[in-house]
Amino acid sequence: MAKRDYYDVLGIAKGADAAAIKKAYRQKAKELHPDRNADNPKAESQFKEANEAYEILKDDNKKAAYDRYGHAAFENGMGAAGGQRGGGQGDFASAFSDVFDDLFGDFMGGRGSGTRRGGAQRGNDLRYNLRINLEDVFSGLQKTITVPTAVGCASCNGTGAEGGSEPQTCPTCSGMGKVRAQQGFFTVERTCPTCSGMGQTIKDPCKNCHGAGRVEKEKSLSVNIPAGVETGTRIRLAGEGEAGMRGGPSGDLYIFIEVSKHALFERENTNLFCRVPVSMATAALGGEIEVPTIDGGRSRVKVPEGSQSGRQMRLRNKGMPALRGGPSGDMFIELAVETPVKLTSRQRELLKEFDQLSEDNNPNGSSFFKSVKNFWDSMKS
DSSP: OOOOOHHHHHTOOTTOOHHHHHHHHHHHHHHHOGGGOTTOTTHHHHHHHHHHHHHHHTSHHHHHHHHHHGGGGGSTTSOOOGGGTTSSSOOHHHHHHHHHHHHHGGGTTSSSSSBOTTSOBOOOOEEEEEEEOHHHHHHOEEEEEEEEEEEEOTTTTTSOBGGGOOOEEOTTTTTSSEEEEEETTEEEEEEOTTTTTSSEEOSSBOTTTTTSSEEEEEEEEEEEEOTTOOTTOEEEETTOSOOOBTTOOOOOEEEEEEEOOOSSEEEETTEEEEEEEEOHHHHHHOEEEEEEOTTSOEEEEEEOTTOOTTOEEEETTOSOOOTTSSOOOOEEEEEEEOOOOSOOHHHHHHHHHHHHHOTTSOHHHHHHHHHHHHHHHHHHO
16 A cells, blocks of 8 residues: 655645644644554554654655655665664654654753754752851852863863764664664663763764763852842852763752751840840849840840840840841840859858848749648648
């Protein structure tokens, strides 16, 4: 049975451009897919016929040969048509792989993981861990970092070929980066062993990069760290990752922030907490203390008479700035009443005298021991 004209198979006129051919093929592939035509025994053969037609017409060289010689261009060893590449007649598995690539490749980054036809491959993303202190977080900073990475080779302008020569289409896979082999009922697809999936080969590799199109090098970058970042904040520098293979686009650089623990302040979102020791006398009599602030300044805080350990006082807007704007946080002063140590004999005498006179001056102690007495009385009864 004579083969149908490929243009008739796809329902397009001769001379149609690449966009029209691709559009017609997608429509046919959806229309004829065997999974959607379980009741049509001819669907699979029609689906493969459409795929074979597309394999020829989407390639400019094959299309030109077909327009001139028809099906005879691919008979008697003159070439291999679509489903016949890789040995044997085109089967459903081969056809399905092609339609999957063409229908979904645009949404999934093309064939392969980052590899484009022509051998170009996107470079890897890089991660850089940057530790900064709390003062830097408060004010923000501009910092220069040095990143070990891969950059485009200057000798070959990233092509991987010596002397400005161009890479050649791989003869084994015809630039697809993959080869197919028939094994019984199944078709096995694997990375092309000649070009390692690049789709191109280099006859004379660049002596500087050995054909990779990139070389290892340290790169200095100026990074703007905004005020208000936290541990775990991620900053993306587009295109500052590794250079792509053979002229492919560069990856991205991700900077992960880690904020060092501070000797004076503890941070909770935009609020700061500072634990300040005060003497027993200051806590009892009241007074003023001087406390540091994150901007390097000082603030005087009034300690109320009779303050206990753990009491907090707020300094409004003395905390950290918000990362994406908005009001700054507050700073909380927490009092830690200190018990004196290494007393002199005179201090001991005064404290004993004070203790004898302070029976009614310890409200928490009086309340606690009253509760203890009630507890013991209840246990006895």
